[in-house]
Amino acid sequence: MPAEILDRPNPPPGNSQLPDTVLDLEVNLDITSSLSNEKRNAIQKFRRMANYIAAAMIFLKDNILLTRDLKTEDIKPRLLGHWGTCPGLTLVYAHLNHLAEKENEKMIFVVGPGHGAPAILASLWIEGSLAKFSPKYSLDTNGLTNLIAGFSTPSGFPSHINAEVPGSIHEGGELGYALAVAFGAVMDKPELIVPVIVGDGECETGPTAAAWHAYKYIDPKESGAVLPIVHVNGFKISERTIYGCMDDKELDALFTGYGYQVRTVGHDLEKIDEDMAASLQWALGVIRSIQKTAREDKPTFKPRWPVIILRTPKGWGAPAKYKGEFIEGSFHSHQVPLPDVRTNPEGLKSLQTWLSSYKPGELFTEKGKPIDEILSIIPKDEGMRLGQVKEIHAGREIFVVPDWKQLAFERGSEESCMKVVGKYMDLAFQANPTGLRLFSPDELESNKLGAVFDNTSRNFQWDEYSFGNGGRVIEILSEHTCQGMIQGYTLTGRTALFPSYEAFIGIAQTMMVQYSKFVKMAKETNFRAPNASLNYLVTSTWTRQEHNGFSHQNPGFITAVLNLKAETARVYLPPDANCFLSTIAHCLGSKNYVNLMVGSKQPTAVWLSPEEAGIHCRAGAGVWRFCSTDEGLRPDVVLVGIGTEVTFEVIAAAALLRELAPELRVRVVNVTDLMILEAPGSHPHALSDDDFNFLFTEDRRIVINYHGYRRDIAGLVFGRKGIERVHIEGYREEGSTTTPFDMMLRNHVSRYHVAMEAVRSAAAVNERVALRTMELKSQLQSRVKETQRVIYATGADPQETYDVPKFT
Missing domain, CATH: 3.40.50.920 (Rossmann fold)
Known part of the structure; x- marks a missing residue:
């Protein structure tokens, strides 16, 4: 679509000229019998094993398979971890592995309730992904002991998902950003599906609230699909959740209004596996139908993507009550359900009963390996397992850095640094038609970056003028959503730029800090290749706020980046257009940094020639x-x-x-x-x-x-x-x-x-x-x-x- 029509006003209602518009695309499939008894039993045993391991990780340092009754010395001196969300996570994980094996689907699992690490680590151990990248977690008693005893200790995994965890592209401490990260990950990855589980506590955050609209920026022809699974277990750390107090009709109305098709799972816990299998098969059918229509070059406007509402009890499977307090189904199960098992014989007895209820003797071989029945639902192709999908670990794809000197100016002229950056991004888009995007909170034109539209357009699928055009520019008035998207996009191998007003980039500051920690830990693993840097372009600075006042004057984001680990942080303040061209080229080509570029959008003197600017910036x-x-x-x-x-x-x-x-x-x-x-x-x-x-x-x-x-x-x-x-x-x-x-x-x-x-x-x-x-x-x-x-x-x-x- 020509760039000049992108700013046309919307036509009046009833005057749309879209051909063959599909306003409502639904798929109704008869899949009630999609799960055989054999597979249901295998999935249930996978869940039992994963839940057992997850609970054991919180409590045990020895006797990890309950070969005898528990003793005080079997309990860790410090009990750390979060149980409450784990049973729901293992349920979803088991079914996703089964779906990946059955349908040969490549999937990345993004986990919003990041403190549910025990569930994810247990599942990764069962599928062999931990052993793949670290032999100390081998599929035997020794490897299982290392996992359980080392959890939340200096020698093991932390209590939240981080870069050390195979399969992760999201820091578990970043509450609220998982959904946006998932949407960033599927962009320009047409064969990829990213199920993302979003906790009901997380749904109370502003970042998640905005990110529900992110699918409106997903073109099903060029990109993959996100499958949101909203985990409603009713409680946060010490309070009811908003979603937990909403009935099915309210949640259905909410997500239907957002533009989704809704399916709810979990009202009958006895049949939850059949229900989940059917619902995932339904969601996959909807996704495939939407993508097939788009990829056959049929205009598809406002397709309704699937969302699953999963209802399970908080801390499902934990003791029902302890010391007169409800545990299962209450906030008391959020972290450590039995906090005094090391000092209280009643607690130790209760833990023995709880762990024994999973019947670990039926799940492990004599050598501590999962029985074959459990392994039968795991993809035979290791590259299809949730912890080993190559996009997560392979690093940055090939990226072409255009020669910036072809846009350089003579010394003594006057040019806007931002206008020339816009022109350079135009060159970069042409050189990298599918591996580069720009995420901006609706500030491109005011920041004088309009040249980015010379050969591309905005990508807003609910705008009849820009849908289906392969635009490289995402503009959504949410710094949080832009931040999440650029993380997911970067951590799956691509390159991106995040321009913003100087005063408001700080909205995403804590997320940037979390990301830098993810990068630091990723560099310390042996299985993650370097990714592109996270590139911030900060303009509309305090020195030139023509239309705004004191509230728009704040250079504090620089301070935040300066506080990052030295090997991650880079801050550049180029003095003129030529220096800015050199800097933007360098930053786009760099890897594993947080790059912050600060500059002016107004015309300023060009002090240095192209040759001088190159030397100056290198020095x-x-x-x-x-x-x-x-x-x-x-x-x-x-x-x-x-x-x-x-x-x-x-x-x-x-x-x-x-x-x-x-x-x-x-x-x-x-x-x-x-x-x-x-x-x-x-x-x-x-x-x-x-x-x-x-x-x-x-x-x-x-x-x-x-x-x-x-x-x-x-x-x-x-x-x-x-x-x-x-x-x-x-x-x-x-x-x-x-x-x-x-x-x-x-x-x-x-x-x-x-x-x-x-x-x-x-x-x-x-x-x-x-x-x-x-x-x-x-x-x-x-x-x-x-x-x-x-x-x-x-x-x-x-x-x-x-x-x-x-x-x-």
Whole structure:
């Protein structure tokens, strides 16, 4: 579809011109007898075994197969883990393995209730996926002992799903993001199905609430399918859940309104396996029908995808009561149902009865291996098992990084960094037609990134102008959903970009932190290949908020990234369009980092030629000789710019000082890679002490004009020698709906403030400057007051404010 029609207004009702529109696609299949007695028995034994192992993981360090009665010394000294969601998870896991084997379907299982790790780890052990990647978890008594005894200890798996767990693409602590991650994973993977179990507690989160709409961005022709399974067990950690208090009619109405087809499982627990098998077969039939229609090039508008509501008791199978409190079916089963079994004989007896109820002697061979009947429902092809699907572990697919220099500009011109990034993304989309996407919270045009639409479009399947066109751009006004999608997309081998307003990218901050921890742990496994970096592009910064005020002025996301593990975090503040082109190319081509790029959307001076920009960005910083005195030799003071607009102010200050105080010698330095400032050894990009001194001198004072919060720089340089000579200015939490230069003045990062500090610093080593210090400061303060007077009188910055300084 031509890009020019993408912004057409919606036609009035009844005026749609869509041909052969399919508004409602349902599949009704007779599948009540799809589960044979043989398979039902095998599934039930799989569940019993997985539930036994999961419960044992929480409690036992010895006697893991109950070969004798339990003793106090068999119990772990610290009882950690979450039981409440485990029985529902093992039910779904068993049936998904059976479905994968029966239908030869490739599936990734995303688990929202991430603290249900015992259930997932138990299932992974049974299917042989733990042993595949770690022989210590072999399918025998020794491997089972290592799993059970090591759980929630320093030598074993943690109590939540993380990167160490085969088959996972979602950090178990990220409550609320599983659904969005699942939708990101299926994009551009037409043969992939991602069942995702969403807990009813998780359904109370804002991220999940928005993510229910994510299927409206899934084109069934080009992408796979997500199968949401809403696990309603009624309780959170200590309270009823909202969904748990809704009856079937209410939940059906809710999800029908979202646009799903709904099927509910679990009212008859005696027949739950037949019900679940039939429901999964129904869901698969709906998915295949939708995909078949789309892939036969028949316009399919608003197909209704399936969702399953699974009702099971909280902590299903645990003791009904203990010490007068209800356990099964209450929040008391959420974590450790019997918390005092190590010290209370009654508790130990109750645990013995509970674990024995699974009859482990019927499930394991003499060597501790699962019996053949259980293994019969597991796919024979190891690559089809939920823990071994290659998309989870194979790393980044081939990605072509276009040559950025074909878009570069001549030095001395003026260009918008964001406009040129849009053009570069257009090249990247053309070079990577199925492996690159852009996820944005509806801010592309305002961020001047519109060139991304030169050869692609938005991908919004409920918009009659953009559905079915293979658009590479996802815009949904939810940072949470964008974050989840980009994670799922990246962790299954693809590359993506997340542009956002600077002030609101922080909405996804905790999720970004969780993701970085996932990447760190993934790098420490022996089975995960590197994936593309998670790339953030932050613009509409506090320095240029034309339409908004104080609420939209917040560079704090930089601080959050700086706090990440050094081998993961990268922060770039390119000073001009050429440097930004070099940086975006580098970031898109990189792997296993969290890359943050901060820049301006307004036209700014191009300070460096393409060749100079490439060298500058590789180095991370450099002396800008063209605006320094005698090319930076023997300076009295070093002026440093970090960020587009604040660097302009540094250069303007250098020009101003040439006019007012020609005797003052300055060296101008620009830093584009923030991490070079860290103390040696604390970051891979950190400058050595010698290199730091070559750049900033050994003894001259350093005046840093920084885009973000001043404490960022203070934290970075802490530990370097002579940091008392560093003066830092940055964002001071001062702002309003005002002019750009007034923002510079309010936050003391204007050229006048930089010049005043330069005078004060140079006076310590230059006698001629010292003699004129009061005179120069008075002149500069007068210019501040006069500029403020003009701004408040006219509502605009003085006309000459943004003239590019000239140096002769």
